[in-house]
Amino acid sequence: MDLRYSSDDLAFRDATRRWFETNVPKVELKTLDERREWHRTLFAAGYVGMGWPPEYGGQAASALRQAIVADEMARVNAPPTINGLGIGIVGPTIIHHGTEAHKHRYLKKILAADELWCQLYSEPNAGSDLASLKTRAEDKGDHFEVNGQKIWTSYGAISDWGLLLARTDTSVAKHRGISCFLINIRQPGVDVRPLKQVTGNQEFCEVFMTGARVEKSDLVGRLGQGWEIAQTTLSYERGGNSLARVTRYTSAFHELVKAARGLRRGGRPLIDDPLVRAKLGRIYAELEVQRYAALRVLSALDKGEGPGAASSITKLSYSEFEKRYFELALEILGPYGQITAGLPEQLNTRVSASSGHGETWAYAYLWSRAGTIYSGSSEIQKNVIGERVLGLPKEARADRVK
């Protein structure tokens, strides 16, 4: 056991820190073009797709190096890359399961953010039970025709392409009749409608596909392999960002302490109230535990040990913690915590929540409800942990085909 960074990694961290301190945008990026520009600056500096193999434009960087970059970005509250799902999920899926033609056609444009990507997985009636999805892809000889509806599509409104799960065989068990496709969503048969969330923002979309076209060559893997491919893509999502997430939580914590010094109750600053101190201490302890756990996962990833089903523990842990964190924060701040506009000057800080955007406490509080639902709800994570980590017997299920 040795938690020190090597001197090489320390030098890399210092160089990364200097780069971000110099280059982080000084003003908030508002337009898509400004964000694309920033993405390309990051790409040119070697900070995008670092973990990809060199032959596809990456550097095969270690998990630790990737985590260092994410962490340094969080430290200066740098805006995220614009093509997160493309870089984090679609690219690796194409690298693992795609053809040479796929790799040639798509990967470079993902890295350079020439084409932005979303994931077309969930449906109105296929949430936790994703494998029951009903969107059909029918073989029309020279192409597939897609009909159906997707929902909770992050970044759908700005995306050009989607990684699609659709049913190609209704005669077999539901997990085996699903295939994975690459679909151009800028076509007449695809209608993308933003969905307003409880936060008031519109990050998610509904996507309606009516007679939409997918080229034959854009099938990923074999027909019927879609479910298996989706299982591997879900595991790409976790691990590398965990340190950065803690760094953002920690910045927010220091803002909370600042607020607790400024606000008064019963004639004294909140920071002197033992009840408030107990809550702050509880948050910080849990925050540090998240950091230690992130280091543990990172050290395993760095040795090439994929976390597998244990990544469900990470996801369950941070998402449930985030809810507790912002609940306590809003208990401490009282009604001030709910203000979205018109905050007193000393409280008007940009809280960096897990969304990666600097926002108000109110926004961070509302957004914290998303984490225990997206990419497998807490209940699904607990099922995975129970079955695949602890080896508990599967439950009796009406839809399970023997």
Added chain:
Amino acid sequence: MDFAFNDDQQLLKNAARSFLDEQCTSAVVRGLWDDPRGESEAMWKDMAQLGWLGLSLPEAYGGSGLGMVETAILLEEMGRAAYPGPYLPTVLAAHAIAAAGTKEQKARWLPGIATGGARATSAFVDSDLSWDPATTATRAEKAGTGWRLSGAKQFVAWAHVADVVLVPARAPEGLTLFLVEPASAGLALKPVTAIDLGTRWAAIALDNVSVGPDAVLGAPGSGERLVTELLRRGSVAASAEMLGAARRCLDMSVGYAKVREQFGQPIGSFQAIRHKCAEMLLEVENSHAAVYYAAWALDAAAPDAALAASVAKSYVSEAARRVCGEALQVHGGIGFTWEYDLHLYQKRAKALEPMYGDADWHRELILRHVTD
């Protein structure tokens, strides 16, 4: 950066597991409940033979010079076995003697401890329940070349078998740590019985107990720093033992949920049980990260070592209590019986929960670390 145990550490863990599985069965633990000493002399000697008692002591005094990570590995296994005996208080006090003692003090105590001939403990808490060394009320007055100690100490772990007790007392120079032998005139020891029969506490009354000038550990007035360091180490040590107890309860619950059938199926197939087990695993794994991060930070003298010790103690104190409690719930009625072993581990975790500062106190310390 590597969070995993190295080969030597893994070997130590495996050796501890097999020794305790064989020598410290629940039958052995139960057999010691009615024993006035409450521990096994033979097991203590075996532990000395295995090098466990001198694990973190300097080689010059019969030790192996290893660190807190290795100590935590052993303590986790001891928690897993609900080992009854003065291992934790002894190695903790020995570490303080090694760190702050004179050559004579070290020669007097350390070789004996390393070879299993002596046991030690520390008396942190006065009648005031605070773990803040600043609240120590026990007094030390100069008497000739030596000192006279008066006061009352509570919850001194394994004091009835200790050969030496570290006693913080308030001297004119400030808080000072004294090495006191329980046989000293004026010292009265009163054992109490608590829910964990494998943990023994005693109250110690000091009525003008005379000690020589050589009883001072470190310089007069250096006690606050020494006690703070001791409590820090004790916090991580206790957290490691609670972690072991919690993991044992989790393992027993998972094992039971696989075989116990109700409604025609193993209860582990029901989400009500499976989700509980998943939550328990989450807290156990987070506790593992907290314990070993803190242990490593102490060994590496990392700038956040003090913070990490408080994080571990505050987190694991509550996590272990919850995990052990949920284990009882998974088991149902059988888990509530005296015959079933679950309560051994549940009570061990509970006994350690308030020791070296409870979760509330450590959260306050954490806040001082981050905001002062």
